[in-house]
Amino acid sequence: MHKRMTLLALITVLALLLVAQGVLVAADFAAGTETAVSNSTIARPHDPVVITGSQLSVLQGTAVTDLVLYAYVTSTWQPVPFQIDEVDGLGNFVAQEDGLLDANDQLVFMGDMAGAWVSATTWISDETAVLSPRYAITVTNPLSPAQMGWVYLYRSTTLPRSAAQFVTWDEAAQTVTAVSYTLSFDPQNFLGIADMSLNGTAVDVLDRQKLRATATLYIGPIPIGSQELTEESILNFITTPVTISLPIAGPIRAVGGNVTQQFTLYGARADLAISLPVGQQVVPGLPGTTFAIDALRASLDLLDPATTGLAPAAYYDANTPASVPVDGTPDVVPPSPLVSWQQLDGHSGGFVMLTDIGLDSGTVTNFYMDDGTLDPADTGDGRSFGDTGFAIADPDGILTIQQSIYFLAGEQGNQGSTAQAWAANPLTAVTEAQWFDAGGTAVYLPLLIRQ
Incomplete structure (x- = not known):
């Protein structure tokens, strides 16, 4: 007994x-086996970027199904594979909570899937996307700060998402x-x-x-x-x-x-x-x-x-x-x-x-x-x-x-020391909230994310 x-x-x-x-x-x-379009200069295919909803404050309360991530690749807007993971009030990852972007939810994408920079006045051609603010996200490899990439988080019910599944x-x-x-x-x-x-x-x-x-x-x-x-x-x-x-x-x-x-x-x-x-x-x-x-x-x-x-x-x-x-x-x-x-x-x-x-x-x-x-x-x-x-x-x-x-x-x-350096130096990201202006101007608010 x-x-x-x-x-x-x-x-x-x-x-x-x-x-x-x-x-x-x-x-x-x-x-290096993922199938997705990218022209990012970030040579970190293993490492993700994880951004909490608190760093996307102007989009909080948006249905997560209305959010879509894009990159500007070879002069063309391309959808980027991503997911938004919902986290409940106890801090648990859940399949579904309220379906809205909350401060503790997490936007996740791979850093090497980012693309080129575009100005705050350059937006994707989509009627619903221009009705809401977007976030420009700058990703940097701290091991080689010249390696950078950009993605753009839009609110749109009409833009297609990437079909890539890892x-x-x-x-x-x-x-x-x-x-x-x-x-x-x-x-x-x-x-x-x-x-x-x-x-x-x-x-x-x-x-x-x-x-x-x-x-x-x-x-x-x-x-x-x-x-x-x-x-x-x-x-x-x-x-x-x-x-x-x-x-x-x-x-x-x-x-x-x-x-x-x-x-x-x-x-x-x-x-x-x-x-x-x-x-x-x-x-x-x-x-x-x-x-x-x-x-x-x-x-x-x-x-x-x-x-x-x-x-x-x-x-x-x-x-x-x-x-x-x-x-x-x-x-x-x-x-x-x-x-x-x-x-x-x-x-x-x-x-x-x-x-x-x-x-x-x-x-x-x-x-x-x-x-x-x-x-x-x-x-x-x-x-x-x-x-x-x-x-x-x-x-x-x-x-x-x-x-x-x-x-x-x-x-x-x-490759032990190399992997150790990757783990000790996660990718960093900066977000900028931007608003579309048909007159050719845009407003943005910077926010630094430390992972």
């Missing part, structure tokens, strides 16, 4: 960790489909990612997502037992169906959670921000009984790259800048000092994973295993190929994870 109650409480923490990380890793895109989510099938990947979950058999194919191929490159955890049960100060869990055995203690839900999915991103704890999937990047209690906790319904998580591990294990098209594949991190081959032969990869990025680079694709983990106390180390020897005690195919992630010993207090994954084309070499 004690052990089961402990596991039920523990599983809540572990399932959140695994599912959140699983949704994050699902965004396995390759940069991400779709089939909740019934538990499958994410995007321009550069298809990913599926198998919640009937284990928690986490089950299959992943990259860059238009139908070949599954992932063995599975793996979770390992050890917890101890206490009555008062006395330990009375411990339990080890995997992504499979967790299901033995969950009585309700396990699924992943993304209330907002496409065309630019799929997102779940709220503005402070969320998982977000873009065309070539995925972000995760979560905060979970991992210290000693009371077992519900059993006064004086507590449990503590002794160790956690979360990682992604590939299938043999020689059979999936990823070969030749290599692993990089800040401690291993020259790389080691991912081929099932063990290599020396230091578990410390803790790195801020890890990279898997293969023939058909790769990614850089940036991770920032916070704990009140505990030890975080790098996890990496490349060993093709069959291990009957392991899950999945029983082997490890470039199994990459992190491990935590003796965690206490609140565990926070902030993670960004940048997905790259194949055989890019060491």
Whole structure:
């Protein structure tokens, strides 16, 4: 009885960790594959621009279905892929709230989809667009300030929208489909990612997502037992169906959670921000009984790259800048000092994973295993190929994870520092509210957005 109650409480923490990380890793895109018109000089295809409704004050209260984004490309107005995500009063992303642009809603588009600058007196030819103010949005790459692009947010019921779709989510099938990947979950058999194919191929490159955890049960100060869990055995203690839900999915991103704890999937990047209690906790319904998580591990294990098209594949991190081959032969990869990025680079694709983990106390180390020897005690195919992630010993207090994954084309070499610079220097934007004047003048109000 004690052990089961402990596991039920523990599983809540572990399932959140695994599912959140699983949704994050699902965004396995390759940069540069989006199909949309652009002449922006911004060389940041991974990175979005996110603008809150508070920076679009003169359009607040407008039906989000009446807003449309355009860029001026090669002397022609072209629709830009975008979405407006509604956020409720509690800060949660919702499929629909009131249908109106509110201060906490978010306009999202990709920075490299921007176009050329036009003067405040140059407007799109549309009778309804000129009846309302527009916003001119200037996007700048802080890593190279000369790289700039512009988009224009109009209110119009007649202007067509872009048909480009980067991400779709089939909740019934538990499958994410995007321009550069298809990913599926198998919640009937284990928690986490089950299959992943990259860059238009139908070949599954992932063995599975793996979770390992050890917890101890206490009555008062006395330990009375411990339990080890995997992504499979967790299901033995969950009585309700396990699924992943993304209330907002496409065309630019799929997102779940709220503005402070969320998982977000873009065309070539995925972000995760979560905060979970991992210290000693009371077992519900059993006064004086507590449990503590002794160790956690979360990682992604590939299938043999020689059979999936990823070969030749290599692993990089800040401690291993020259790389080691991912081929099932063990290599020396230091578990410390803790790195801020890890990279898997293969023939058909790769990614850089940036991770920032916070704990009140505990030890975080790098996890990496490349060993093709069959291990009957392991899950999945029983082997490890470039199994990459992190491990935590003796965690206490609140565990926070902030993670960004940048997905790259194949055989890019060491890109860790480059991706780190991208994450540390998000695209900036300035908005200007402008009004149409048939006499050839316009009025605008500037507003700086800091992301």
